[in-house]
Amino acid sequence: MKLQNWRFHITGIVQGVGFRPTVYLLAREHHLGGWVNNTAQGVEIEIHGAEKDCAAFTHSLKNNPPALAKVDSFEVFPAPLRVYTEFTIRDSENRAEDFLPVSPDMAICPDCQRELFNPADRRYRYPFINCTHCGPRFSILRDIPYDRPNTSMAGFPLCPDCAAEYHDPGNRRFHAQPVACPVCGPQVWYEENELRLYEGAQALQAARSALREGKILAVKGLGGFHLACDAHNALAVQTLRERKHRTGKPFALMAFSPEIVRRYARLSPEELRLLSSPQAPIVLAETTHAGKKLAKITAPDQTRLGFMLAYTPLHLLLLEPEAGFPEALVMTSGNLSEEPLAYRDDEARQRLSSLADAFLMHNRPIYMRVDDSVVTVLREQPYLIRRARGYAPGQLRIPKTALPILGTGTQLKNTFCLARDRYAFVSHFIGDLENQETLDSFEQAVAHYEKLFRIHPRALACDMHPDYLATRYARARSQRESLPLIAVQHHHAHLAACLAENAWESSAPAIGLIFDGTGYGTDGSIWGGEVLVGGYQGFERRFHLLPVPLPGGDLAVRKPARTALSWLAAADIPAEEHQLPPFQALSKQERDAVTAQLQSRINAPETSSMGRLFDAVASILGLCHEISYEAQAAIALESAADPDEKGAYAILLRDNILDPRDMLRELTADLRRGVSVPRVAARFHNSIIQLSVQVCRSIREESGLRHVAISGGVWQNMRLMRAILPALEAENFIPLYHRALPTNDACVSLGQVMVALQALPEN
Ligand code: ZN
Ligand code: ZN
Ligand code: FE
Numbered sequence: 001m002k003l004q005n006w007r008f009h010i011t012g013i014v015q016g017v018g019f020r021p022t023v024y025l026l027a028r029e030h031h032l033g034g035w036v037n038n039t040a041q042g043v044e045i046e047i048h049g050a051e052k053d054c055a056a057f058t059h060s061l062k063n064n065p066p067a068l069a070k071v072d073s074f075e076v077f078p079a080p081l082r083v084y085t086e087f088t089i090r091d092s093e094n095r096a097e098d099f100l101p102v103s104p105d106m107a108i109c110p111d112c113q114r115e116l117f118n119p120a121d122r123r124y125r126y127p128f129i130n131c132t133h134c135g136p137r138f139s140i141l142r143d144i145p146y147d148r149p150n151t152s153m154a155g156f157p158l159c160p161d162c163a164a165e166y167h168d169p170g171n172r173r174f175h176a177q178p179v180a181c182p183v184c185g186p187q188v189w190y191e192e193n194e195l196r197l198y199e200g201a202q203a204l205q206a207a208r209s210a211l212r213e214g215k216i217l218a219v220k221g222l223g224g225f226h227l228a229c230d231a232h233n234a235l236a237v238q239t240l241r242e243r244k245h246r247t248g249k250p251f252a253l254m255a256f257s258p259e260i261v262r263r264y265a266r267l268s269p270e271e272l273r274l275l276s277s278p279q280a281p282i283v284l285a286e287t288t289h290a291g292k293k294l295a296k297i298t299a300p301d302q303t304r305l306g307f308m309l310a311y312t313p314l315h316l317l318l319l320e321p322e323a324g325f326p327e328a329l330v331m332t333s334g335n336l337s338e339e340p341l342a343y344r345d346d347e348a349r350q351r352l353s354s355l356a357d358a359f360l361m362h363n364r365p366i367y368m369r370v371d372d373s374v375v376t377v378l379r380e381q382p383y384l385i386r387r388a389r390g391y392a393p394g395q396l397r398i399p400k401t402a403l404p405i406l407g408t409g410t411q412l413k414n415t416f417c418l419a420r421d422r423y424a425f426v427s428h429f430i431g432d433l434e435n436q437e438t439l440d441s442f443e444q445a446v447a448h449y450e451k452l453f454r455i456h457p458r459a460l461a462c463d464m465h466p467d468y469l470a471t472r473y474a475r476a477r478s479q480r481e482s483l484p485l486i487a488v489q490h491h492h493a494h495l496a497a498c499l500a501e502n503a504w505e506s507s508a509p510a511i512g513l514i515f516d517g518t519g520y521g522t523d524g525s526i527w528g529g530e531v532l533v534g535g536y537q538g539f540e541r542r543f544h545l546l547p548v549p550l551p552g553g554d555l556a557v558r559k560p561a562r563t564a565l566s567w568l569a570a571a572d573i574p575a576e577e578h579q580l581p582p583f584q585a586l587s588k589q590e591r592d593a594v595t596a597q598l599q600s601r602i603n604a605p606e607t608s609s610m611g612r613l614f615d616a617v618a619s620i621l622g623l624c625h626e627i628s629y630e631a632q633a634a635i636a637l638e639s640a641a642d643p644d645e646k647g648a649y650a651i652l653l654r655d656n657i658l659d660p661r662d663m664l665r666e667l668t669a670d671l672r673r674g675v676s677v678p679r680v681a682a683r684f685h686n687s688i689i690q691l692s693v694q695v696c697r698s699i700r701e702e703s704g705l706r707h708v709a710i711s712g713g714v715w716q717n718m719r720l721m722r723a724i725l726p727a728l729e730a731e732n733f734i735p736l737y738h739r740a741l742p743t744n745d746a747c748v749s750l751g752q753v754m755v756a757l758q759a760l761p762e763n
Helices: 019-029 052-063 112-118 160-167 200-212 234-244 257-264 271-273 289-298 313-319 345-352 434-450 468-482 492-499 554-558 560-570 583-585 590-599 608-622 632-640 659-672 677-703 718-730 745-759
Strands: 002-014 033-038 041-049 071-080 086-088 188-192 195-199 218-219 225-230 253-255 282-286 302-311 328-333 360-361 373-378 382-385 395-407 417-426 459-463 485-488 510-520 526-534 537-543 652-653 657-659 707-711 733-739
Touching: 002 052, 019 033, 019 041, 019 052, 019 086, 041 052, 041 086, 041 328, 052 395, 052 590, 071 560, 112 313, 112 485, 188 200, 188 583, 200 218, 200 225, 200 313, 200 360, 218 345, 225 234, 225 345, 225 360, 234 289, 234 328, 257 271, 257 289, 257 302, 271 282, 271 302, 271 373, 289 302, 313 360, 313 492, 328 554, 360 707, 373 718, 395 492, 395 745, 417 434, 434 468, 459 468, 468 485, 485 492, 485 745, 492 510, 492 526, 492 537, 492 707, 492 733, 492 745, 510 608, 510 677, 526 608, 526 677, 537 677, 554 608, 560 583, 560 590, 560 608, 560 659, 608 632, 608 659, 608 677, 632 677, 632 718, 632 745, 677 718, 707 718, 718 733
Parallel strands: 033 086, 218 360, 253 302, 282 373, 395 459, 459 485, 510 707, 537 657, 707 733
Antiparallel strands: 002 041, 002 071, 033 041, 188 195, 188 360, 218 225, 225 328, 253 328, 282 302, 373 382, 395 417, 510 526, 526 537, 652 657
C-alpha cells in the first residue's frame, strides 16, 4: 500500500464553526495522520495515509462541511511525503496582519434545544446552553483569534465538566468558546427599579408573570435589549407605542415554535426554512385569519406580519407554551424611536427605565450591538430588508482586488463597508445617522471592524451629500490621516453594489434601474428615479423621472399629501375641483402654504425621486396622507393593490425624461369613473413595470446592453420585484438584483467601495 500526503487550503467562514474538530474526527475515521491549523486566510490541513483513505476524506469534507461553515474555496494538492503517526489539531497563530472572517451569531441548534428541555441533562433549563454549532459569536467577540479570552466569556472560567467537553475533539462542544453550564456560566436575574428581586428560574417565572399581566419587559438578549409585551394585549401594545414614541410602525413578533407562527402567518416552504434557519431572522409573511387580529394590534394597515422564532435558550424559556401565557410576544428593539439599540446594562437601565416596567438581565456582556435581521422571500431565496444578526459580519467576495478601504455609507439605514483583498465586510445595520447616539455607535462599530478584520484603510469613500454625518466623518478622517477620499454619487453606488453582488467583473456597462427615495445628484438636486447606464468606472444618467418641487422639503417627505398636490399641479389636474383626497386631507392654511411654495419655489426643492411618486399616488388614492415611518405610504399602496388586475397606464418617455403626467391624468379619471382603489393601485404598479421594460428596450436599441441591475429602496416593494423579473426575462434581458445585501441604502457602502477602487490610482 502506497502512502501519500495531501495538502488542503480552505477559505471562507471556517473559524468558530467547528471546522477543526470535524476535520479531526474525519481524519481519525479514515485512519489518517497529519494536522489541521487555522491560518491567515482560512484552514490548512495535511493528511497522510493510503490514497483511497485520502480520497474518501476529501470527498466527505467537501460534501459535508460543518453546518455553519461557509466555504469560499477548497483546494487540494499533493505534498512531499512525510510520515505522521497521528492526527493533531495545531494551535491557531495570530499574526498582526492576519485576518479571518468571523461567524455571525447563530440561533440555538436542535441538539442544544433538546438538552435544554431534557430533565436528565446537566444543562436542563440553563438559559445559556450552546455548542460548536450554535450560540453567540460576533456579538461577544472583542478581538481575533476567536478564543475564549477574546470573548465576553473571558470572565467565566470553565468548570471541570465544561473543560472536559471543551478539550475533547469528539465532543460537540470541542473548542466552543462560549460553552458554559449552570455551575460556571452566566446567570439571569429579574429586576424592578434597579432592585434585583429574583435569580435563575424564579427570574424567568417573574418575567413571564409580568408579561402575562400586560407589563412591558426589557429583555437582555443576544445582541442587545428588546422591549417585550403580550402581542395579543391591545392595551399593553398601545402603552409600548406611547412610551417608545412609535405611532404606526409595525412591531416584530416572537413565538416559541414554527407551529405557533403558522397559526398567524401563512408560510411558504422557503419562508418556513428561513424562519427556522441558524440566522433566525424576522420573516415577513402574509397573515392568516387569526393573524389579522394580531396585525390589527401590532401592525396596523399591514397584510403581513414580521415573525421570528425564539432564537436563544433564554428566549425559549421566556416563551415556553403554557395555558394562559401569550403565544406571541412583541419583541421590538430596546430603544426610543430613532436611537440605537441599548446593549450595556447601565445604559439600558438609564435609557429604558421609563419604557419598561421590569428587566430580565444577565451577566454575559455584549460587545457589539446587533439588531434582528428582517427578510422576505424572492424566488425561493432570502431577500433582505435589514441585514444584521445572523448575517453580519459575513464577508462578501468582490470581483476586484481591494487595497484596504472604508466606505462610510449614507445617512438613512446606514451601513459601512471595509474591504481588503477580495473581501468586503459590510457592517450590520447601524441605523439612521441623525443623532449623536447613532453616530457614536457608527464610530464604535467602524473601529471594532477595523480591529477584528485587521483592515487599516488607506483610502476612504463616501456619499456626495456634503451634510451627511457619514460624509463629514469621512472628510474629517481623510484630513486627519491624510487619506484619499472619493465621493461617489448615491445611485451610482446602488448600481455598483448590485453589480458587485452579482460578481460583475467586466468593465462593460450595464443598465441600472435605480428607483429610490432620496440621493444627492451630481447637479446638487435630489435624485431618485434614475435609469443609469454604467459600471464601476462611471455612469450616464440616461433617463430620470420628471422633477417636481417638494413643497416644504422634508415636511413633504413626512406628508405625502403635499407631494401629491405638487404632482397634481404639475399635471394640471384640478385637485380642488375634483375634491381629490390630498386636497381634503390638508387644512386650508396648509394648502395655501403649499400653493405659495409651489409658485415661489421657495422651500420647494426639486426632486426626481421615484419614492415620492409612490407617496403621491398613495395620497391621491386616499390611502396615506401622512407617514410616521419610512416607506409607510408605499407599503399602503402595495398592500391595497389588487393582485389580479392586469391593466396599466402609459408613462411617456421623451428625450431623457420619464413623464408620468398623462398617467396621473388617466389615474384620476379612473377614480372619478369609480374604478376601485385596489384596481387603480395595481394599475399604477403595472405602469412602473411596463415603463421599466420600455426604458430597457430603448437603451438596448442604442447600445445592445442586456444586463439590468435593479437597486434602490422602491424595490423593497415585493409586488414590483416579483413582476419585474419575469417581465425583463420575457424580453431577453438578464436582471441582476441584490442577493446578499438589502436593495435599500444599506447596500450603498459596498457600491462606494467598488467605485472608489476603480478611481484610485493604485488600481
Ligand atoms: Zn448547539
Ligand atoms: Zn461549566
Ligand atoms: Fe438610496
